[in-house]
Amino acid sequence: MSADRLVKRFGELTAVDDVSFAIRPGETYGLLGPNGAGKTTIINMVAGLIPADSGSVDVAGIRMDPAGIAAKRHLGLVPQELAIYPDLTARENLNFFGRLQRLGRKELSSRVNAVLELLGLAERADEQTKKYSGGMKRRLNIGIGLLHRPGLLILDEPTVGVDPQSRNSILEAVGNLSAGGTAVLYTTHYMEEAERLCDRIAILDQGQIQAEGTRDELITLTGGVDRISLVGAGRSTAAAEALRSLDGVHRVTDSGGTELILTVTDGAALLAGIVSTAVRSGMTLASVSVTRPDLESVFLHLTGKALRD
Numbered sequence: 001m002s003a004d005r006l007v008k009r010f011g012e013l014t015a016v017d018d019v020s021f022a023i024r025p026g027e028t029y030g031l032l033g034p035n036g037a038g039k040t041t042i043i044n045m046v047a048g049l050i051p052a053d054s055g056s057v058d059v060a061g062i063r064m065d066p067a068g069i070a071a072k073r074h075l076g077l078v079p080q081e082l083a084i085y086p087d088l089t090a091r092e093n094l095n096f097f098g099r100l101q102r103l104g105r106k107e108l109s110s111r112v113n114a115v116l117e118l119l120g121l122a123e124r125a126d127e128q129t130k131k132y133s134g135g136m137k138r139r140l141n142i143g144i145g146l147l148h149r150p151g152l153l154i155l156d157e158p159t160v161g162v163d164p165q166s167r168n169s170i171l172e173a174v175g176n177l178s179a180g181g182t183a184v185l186y187t188t189h190y191m192e193e194a195e196r197l198c199d200r201i202a203i204l205d206q207g208q209i210q211a212e213g214t215r216d217e218l219i220t221l222t223g224g225v226d227r228i229s230l231v232g233a234g235r236s237t238a239a240a241e242a243l244r245s246l247d248g249v250h251r252v253t254d255s256g257g258t259e260l261i262l263t264v265t266d267g268a269a270l271l272a273g274i275v276s277t278a279v280r281s282g283m284t285l286a287s288v289s290v291t292r293p294d295l296e297s298v299f300l301h302l303t304g305k306a307l308r309d
């Protein structure tokens with residue numbers, strides 16, 4: 001799918017301001033931004049629920065027209081709110097929604113089984129969903145969006161308000177989708193989810209994409225400075241001196257105790273050289289750790305704000 005120069009205004013507010021991106025089959029693309037950044041408004045335009053003021057969306061090569069259904073047949077939308085019947089079992093819910101989607105009886109039954117399996121709900125498929133945990137309900141909600149094998153699945157903050165274990169199983173299920181060739185558009189304000197799930201991420205703030213790329217590409221924007229901590233005994237002052245002369249080492253902080261803290265470009269690549277330099281200078285190391293910059297640092301770098309309110 002592709003979105004080209006989308007704009008949406010609500011009165012004075014430009015909620016989405018010239019947003020373009022494309023998602024390939026099998027790719028998971030994340031929209032990462034704080035509440036109010038414009039994620040839901042983008043999704044609503046991509047899914048054809050609201051018209052854009054300008055710009056266009058193509059899904060499976062078909063231009064999205066909010067008044068038509070041709071492009072919509074190729075996408076599944078999983079909204080933030082649950083849309084399942086509590087008195088029906090998971091299987092009955094899926095059958096019901098599958099019939100609404102006009103799946104034939106034979107295809108429906110095989111799709112229902114496949115979806116239950118994919119989302120880890122097969123064992124409890126015949127229980128009323130009111131007995132389900134929040135995470136299981138969410139997974140079923142995702143399953144409904146998948147029944148008609150959409151080429152594009154859109155997930156709007158699917159883990160908000162669920163416990164960590166359920167969150168994990170949702171993320172696992174979404175991770176399995178890309179293996180099947182589904183393109184996934186995923187919105188979140190949790191950087192850990194974007195880091196774990198998404199092949200590429202757009203950082204969204206005030207309706208604009210501030211930067212886009214893989215996690216590593218985004219982190220490079222910050223200057224990509226890692227922190228390395230060396231803890232040990234021995235001649236730490238001599239080690240600090242030697243480490244300062246290494247290429248890629250920006251700063252060595254020697255607190256005079258047992259720890260040296262270095263800021264370096266590409267800690268993973270330099271780590272072996274740093275450890276051997278410290279040891280040669282007479283330091284006996286007890287522990288070494290590398291802390292990489294994360295998407296939170298990228299957001300801060302780009303917008304001057306924290307991702308979470």
Ligand SMILES: Nc1ncnc2c1ncn2[C@@H]1O[C@H](COP(=O)(O)OP(=O)(O)OP(=O)(O)O)[C@@H](O)[C@H]1O
Nearest residue numbers: 010013015033034035036037038039040041042157
């Ligand atoms: N129908 C509407 N009428 C007026 N303003 C709107 C409307 N829908 C969204 N907005 C405003 O547009 C901006 C973007 O909202 P949007 O819901 O897209 O953000 P979001 O990133 O999805 O945030 P959240 O995670 O809170 O849903 C917000 O300032 C919001 O108040």
